[in-house]
Amino acid sequence: MKLRIERAALLASLGHVQSVVERRNTIPILSNVQIEASEAMLALTATDLDLAVVDKIMATVERPGATTVPAHTFYDIVRKLPDGAEIELTYDQAQRRLAIRAGRSSFQLSCLPKEDFPVMATGDLPHQFSLGAEALKRLIDKTRFAISTEETRYYLNGIYLHAAATAGVPMLRAVATDGHRLARSETPLPSGAAGMTGVIIPRKTVNELRKLVDGAETDVAIALSDTKIRFTFDQVVLVSKLIDGTFPDYERVIPQGNDKQLEVDAKSFAQAVDRVATISTEKSRAVKMALDNGRITLSATSPDQGSAIEELTASYAGGGLEIGFNSKYLLDITGQIEGDTAQFRLADAASPTLVRDAGDESALYVLMPMRV
Amino acid sequence: MDAAESVESALDAAGRGEVVRKVIHIDMDAFYASVEQRDNPELRGKPLAVGGSRERGVVAAASYEARRFGVRSAMPSVTARRRCPQLIFVPPRFDVYRTVSRQIHAIFAEFTPVIEPLSLDEAYLDVTGNLKGIPSATRVAEEIRARIRAETGLTASAGVSYNKFLAKLASDHRKPDGLFVITPREGAAFVEGLAIEKFHGVGPATAARMKALGIHTGRDLRERPLDFLQQHFGKSGPYFYGVARGIDHRPVRPDRIRKSIGAEDTFSVDLVTFEAMRAETRLLVDKVWRHCEKSGLRGRTVTLKLRYADFETITRSRTLPSMIAGRDEVDRIVEALLQALFPIEKGVRLLGVTLSSLNTEGEAESPQMRLAL
Numbered sequence: 030m031k032l033r034i035e036r037a038a039l040l041a042s043l044g045h046v047q048s049v050v051e052r053r054n055t056i057p058i059l060s061n062v063q064i065e066a067s068e069a070m071l072a073l074t075a076t077d078l079d080l081a082v083v084d085k086i087m088a089t090v091e092r093p094g095a096t097t098v099p100a101h102t103f104y105d106i107v108r109k110l111p112d113g114a115e116i117e118l119t120y121d122q123a124q125r126r127l128a129i130r131a132g133r134s135s136f137q138l139s140c141l142p143k144e145d146f147p148v149m150a151t152g153d154l155p156h157q158f159s160l161g162a163e164a165l166k167r168l169i170d171k172t173r174f175a176i177s178t179e180e181t182r183y184y185l186n187g188i189y190l191h192a193a194a195t196a197g198v199p200m201l202r203a204v205a206t207d208g209h210r211l212a213r214s215e216t217p218l219p220s221g222a223a224g225m226t227g228v229i230i231p232r233k234t235v236n237e238l239r240k241l242v243d244g245a246e247t248d249v250a251i252a253l254s255d256t257k258i259r260f261t262f263d264q265v266v267l268v269s270k271l272i273d274g275t276f277p278d279y280e281r282v283i284p285q286g287n288d289k290q291l292e293v294d295a296k297s298f299a300q301a302v303d304r305v306a307t308i309s310t311e312k313s314r315a316v317k318m319a320l321d322n323g324r325i326t327l328s329a330t331s332p333d334q335g336s337a338i339e340e341l342t343a344s345y346a347g348g349g350l351e352i353g354f355n356s357k358y359l360l361d362i363t364g365q366i367e368g369d370t371a372q373f374r375l376a377d378a379a380s381p382t383l384v385r386d387a388g389d390e391s392a393l394y395v396l397m398p399m400r401v
Numbered sequence: 402m403d404a405a406e407s408v409e410s411a412l413d414a415a416g417r418g419e420v421v422r423k424v425i426h427i428d429m430d431a432f433y434a435s436v437e438q439r440d441n442p443e444l445r446g447k448p449l450a451v452g453g454s455r456e457r458g459v460v461a462a463a464s465y466e467a468r469r470f471g472v473r474s475a476m477p478s479v480t481a482r483r484r485c486p487q488l489i490f491v492p493p494r495f496d497v498y499r500t501v502s503r504q505i506h507a508i509f510a511e512f513t514p515v516i517e518p519l520s521l522d523e524a525y526l527d528v529t530g531n532l533k534g535i536p537s538a539t540r541v542a543e544e545i546r547a548r549i550r551a552e553t554g555l556t557a558s559a560g561v562s563y564n565k566f567l568a569k570l571a572s573d574h575r576k577p578d579g580l581f582v583i584t585p586r587e588g589a590a591f592v593e594g595l596a597i598e599k600f601h602g603v604g605p606a607t608a609a610r611m612k613a614l615g616i617h618t619g620r621d622l623r624e625r626p627l628d629f630l631q632q633h634f635g636k637s638g639p640y641f642y643g644v645a646r647g648i649d650h651r652p653v654r655p656d657r658i659r660k661s662i663g664a665e666d667t668f669s670v671d672l673v674t675f676e677a678m679r680a681e682t683r684l685l686v687d688k689v690w691r692h693c694e695k696s697g698l699r700g701r702t703v704t705l706k707l708r709y710a711d712f713e714t715i716t717r718s719r720t721l722p723s724m725i726a727g728r729d730e731v732d733r734i735v736e737a738l739l740q741a742l743f744p745i746e747k748g749v750r751l752l753g754v755t756l757s758s759l760n761t762e763g764e765a766e767s768p769q770m771r772l773a774l
Contacts, residue, residue, distance in 0.1 A: 179721060181733045208771045277774040313768060355769055381772060400768040 030094025184274030353401030588647030671748030
């Protein structure tokens with residue numbers, strides 16, 4: 030294998046795949062990225078056995094071929110080469126080494142044979158549809174902050190993607206929850222997605238996908254079975270296993286009858302929460318919201334640090350109510366509200382509260398209070 | 402204890418060169434259930450279970466009316482419902498139980514600083530040198546019972562004796578709303594006739610092993626030499642040897658702060674398969690969780706302990722960011738910890754499960770409420 034390639038293109042592409050590679054690996058070849066040169070193309074592949082990303086870039090290929098090299102080292106080398114450099118990659122099959130040359134720099138990397146690199150088979154993917162990159166980004170952004178990190182409830186360690194209906198309109202829905210809060214976002218169901226199985230996409234896959242799709246210029250083609258999912262766009266293919274578990278019946282924790290409605294300027298509210306939370310203890314991060322007709326009083330106290338209080342005007346006529354929330358959870362939610370107004374629907378200090386973006390019907394958030 | 406008995410027990414003790422202690426074991430009667438009946442008159446006189454009525458729920462406490470139907474604490478709710486179809490289930494209100502527990506503790510503290518709480522509703526008191534200078538431990542116990550009734554509207558049973566083992570047996574003897582005294586003279590005889598299951602520290606597993614060894618009563622236990630008991634029951638051997646004679650030197654440990662809740666079991670035959678170990682850990686998790694429910698304690702760290710046939714002992718643990726909310730979660734963690742140890746090359750003679758990083762006083766259960774998922 031011998032080829033020449035622009036540093037910037039190689040760096041971008043390596044950047045796409047190298048984060049899939051875990052820092053610590055018991056199986057040596059999983060630390061490597063596979064590089065494969067065919068006519069005018071270089072394909073880079075990385076995998077952790079649960080997830081594989083392939084990215085293709087243009088290159089001047091003199092001699093096709095393939096091998097694998099340590100991903101993070103390769104990435105670091107390319108990153109440190111000067112801007113605008115042209116890089117020459119030459120694989121010496123006999124020595125099992127990849128020579129990297131640019132200007133006066135020259136590196137030799139030990140390789141492991143391509144034959145040993147695990148290939149992730151997708152099997153049959155019966156459900157196929159395509160989704161705009163923007164729509165996919167929104168589904169992810171509005172939900173991923175609520176993904177659980179508790180390994181014991183592994184079925185919550187991802188985004189639940191499934192077909193559902195809102196007021197009779199078929200929707201593609203993304204839901205995530207960590208048991209304290211829940212986020213749901215939806216987009217009109219793409220044709221081809223009707224009848225798809227509900228799947229749980231693991232957190233790491235969600236994060237890698239979100240990074241990759243940022244620069245996407247085409248729609249994203251999605252294909253899935255009950256065990257695997259594949260995303261294809263531009264020159265990227267991401268294949269991932271799905272979480273083998275049952276996502277809980279989340280609908281029943283979305284409150285329907287909360288009658289106290291509160292509307293508040295989202296930005297001022299978020300800033301006030303952030304200020305007041307400076308005082309609340311690192312561990313609990315609790316802030317208290319005291320509601321009275323026309324206003325909210327936010328407060329926090331810490332036995333060691335003191336106390337904080339801030340008042341905001343709000344549209345509210347539900348009578349006195351005191352309720353506590355984890356400030357981080359409030360900020361996670363307000364961070365996703367793009368419109369001016371955050372809309373809360375509350376019941377009491379011990380029941381789930383519903384939060385929505387007044388200007389966006391497609392997302393909703395459920396938040397359990399804290400005892401304060 | 403009356404005056405004559407006091408003198409006599411003092412003489413007995415002098416003969417052995419030790420001071421006779423006065424230990425009281427106070428145990429609230431059907432605590433959670435009684436609190437619920439106190440606070441809701443409609444529940445009075447009715448069979449009541451505190452705990453989850455759901456499929457996997459467990460009875461945390463049963464009222465005396467429910468006990469008549471054979472409903473017991475730690476019984477699966479499904480079984481309880483079968484035994485007593487009209488059983489009323491009430492969700493537990495640990496905040497209220499904790500408040501009552503603090504009231505009771507405050508009463509104890511007026512009589513003695515040497516208090517060892519066992520759970521929210523149970524404690525040992527050493528009143529040998531009590532703060533009110535009352536010479537009779539029986540009178541102290543009576544006064545405490547009267548104060549509890551007056552201040553909380555609840556009844557407690559008390560056992561009075563010269564050590565913890567007998568005091569606990571005594572409090573159980575006249576339940577509910579009773580008081581029973583075992584004097585130093587009566588201690589050994591009281592233990593003799595006792596069925597082995599009634600011994601504190603003898604669970605179903607130990608009882609089965611004792612019976613297999615021909616030990617059915619206190620008398621049978623007393624006939625076994627110390628080395629025999631040590632050989633079969635390890636470090637519990639000396640304890641059994643002592644209590645079979647009415648002797649228990651364990652001090653009442655004041656305000657001991659519980660750091661962990663654990664259960665372990667040694668097997669008569671070493672376990673080799675994952676399935677067999679998994680079955681045992683389930684029972685251990687049940688036991689640990691029962692204690693959690695009883696004490697209102699929750700933890701963040703789960704530790705699995707394994708002792709191999711060659712006595713090499715290892716532990717594996719995992720700590721979660723927040724308090725573990727349910728039994729099944731503990732079970733899943735234990736399963737994952739166990740799974741990670743396989744393949745195991747040696748037989749396993751002991752398994753243990755411990756919950757630590759507890760929400761001890763001051764740090765109540767996590768203030769963050771959970772969605773009912």
